[in-house]
Amino acid sequence: MSTPQTTHHIQFVSGNEFKRRAAGIVADPFLKKSFRGAMDFLMMKRAAQFPDPELLERQRDLAEHIRRYSLSKLPELLEQLETNLKKNGVQVHWAETPDEANAIILDICRRHDTKLMVKGKSMVSEEVELNHAMDAAGIEALESDMGEYIVQLAGEKPSHIIMPAIHKTKQQIAELFAAKVPGVSYTEDVDALIQIGRDVLRKKFMEAEVGLSGVNFAVAETGTICLVENEGNGRMCTTVPDVHIAITGIEKVVEKLEHVVPLYGLLTRSATGQAITTYFNVITGPRKSGEKDGPKEMHLVLVDNGRTQAFADEQLRQTLQCIRCGACMNHCPVYTRIGGHAYGTTYPGPIGKIVSPHMMGLGATHVLPGASTLCGACGEVCPVKIPIPDLLIRLREEATHEAKPGHAPLFGQGAGKTAFASFAFKGFAFLYSRPALYRLFTWAATRFRALTPGNQAGWTKTRTPLTPAKKSLRDLLAERNKH
């Protein structure tokens, strides 16, 4: 695994398009209310699970420690995982790029003459755009997580990593089902809507030759994968079809089964405010002889897609601590304003801003690290204590500068560099590192305050201009000292 150079076609949103989308969304009062309501609900649910801040700190410290420890031994743990998975009868595949991951999965499907694949929720499958690859090969890849099913039916992408259809209202889903599911009439009854989805999916589970799932934790010592879910669709996907393919990023490995427990406890509490999920699947191989159910064949596809780039740098490696709970987006004031689709990345919100540059390159993503006030809400709630604001600043630097001597350039290094910004910050440094010049500047700015521009780029659209005071503080102090 080397520097990620992918032939995979990267779809992304340009800086201007991001701004345009954001402007449209913040101007829509309906979306504003709907996003705000959803995020408020999720924040409240999480907060209710952590009544004791000191206990939470201890839990976060432990979780951070486990993730850092796991990453410190990542290459060994991956080898150990492969060995033990093979012992358990699981076939292991390595994919450096999305294309490689899709080719591996397609190859397995073709060998089984697959017409239909049922999918449990997997963000890595979104990341590699598996559904497109399956579609192009004439294989139906059907999402079976209710939120993912809704998003797929609507021809959209998830807007949140845990709640993919959080941007949709009950009414929109009712209309969608009535329009797209044969024989269904309009109903806003949530239970009825869920039953409609279940009826469709239930048949499909029985028909599918292949079931695909994600992975929440892969345990090296036992060759086990753990899958966290609420709907039971994950269990169906991993047990009913003859073939089970799991797909995951290489960072999800931990050494021991006991390392899973603290992470799982924080994952569900941080994500949905649940102390425990309805289903927790611990999968250690395909059906063994004498067993009556389970897949006959099992595969694990381990995807790099830029993760080794983050791994190679001590600071950026912290990105890989993520356990994909989504709490950072739930608490992000920017995500709350614009929702997940504006970003144009598989992973939106704060975690998306720090992980996407490794997957898609800074050329495609350099605006995203800058689209944050660095308020720190994300880092504050992160269950594995990723210092997201520090990583945003680091990526801002990498996006606007050449690689430092002796450092390998990141994918898309320097792509956000502009002559204007370089000049502006050089000017800033020149002025503010020369006290005498700075004093002259404040002297002039206060005396000629009437000349302050009334139009100050984005600032004055909704604010009055920043105008220097009549006298600077040092002027006021000098006057006082005279008396």
Next chain:
Amino acid sequence: MQRDYPGGPRPTDVYFFATCLVDLFCPEAGMDAIQLLEREGIRVHFPENQTCCGQPAYTSGYADEARAVAKVQLDLFPNDWPVIVPSGSCGGMIRHHYPKLFAEDAALKAKADSLSERVFELTEFFVKVLKVNWKGSGATKKVALHTSCSARREMGTHLHARQLLAELGNVELLNHSHESECCGFGGTFAVRQPDISAAMAGDKADALKETGAEQFLSADGGCLMNIDGTLEKRRDSFRGQHLASFLWHNTERKGEKA
């Protein structure tokens, strides 16, 4: 975030690092902060060569430029006195980011570490070091309070302003919705993503106003200019004030006319 505060006698002298925003855009807040310190019997030293903490460049990813600016500030505080900053984010810059910024130069790192140890956000210094207990003057006032994200999350000083206001005894502090949420300033963010920033500033202004308070307070110049500028553009009579100014004008002054 936990910090051990110096015990023993009160400091007799402090340095005041005004920050570039206070120096140029809200100097009266700086003046009021200095007067509050002096009223406590402390000599306040204002190093003439101070400019800016370097934060705008640092948070934008221009570490070299930030270092060039920060380096100048490192030499301003030769005596071992506390350094008082009337702004959470600038205080956070010096306390948490200066040591990282100078990690590769032992001599500068030592200066940065020393400075980091003795830099205090203004309200933090009042509550934790001076342990003031001021009483309010005049009629009861209803106020709302916005704490900057840096004061809250980097400096851990969000409770100090609350305590100061509560001790006055004549201030009713009204809580606003989404209190811990950012006002959308974020330095260069306000210019880079003006629409998102404006939406956040607008929501913060609404939330503060909806409390029914007479005015809002903030101990951070950036937040104050952002929210107050938004309200001013709306021609709203509900406006903000720096906490230092509010405290100076609304506390009893022994031996002085109020």
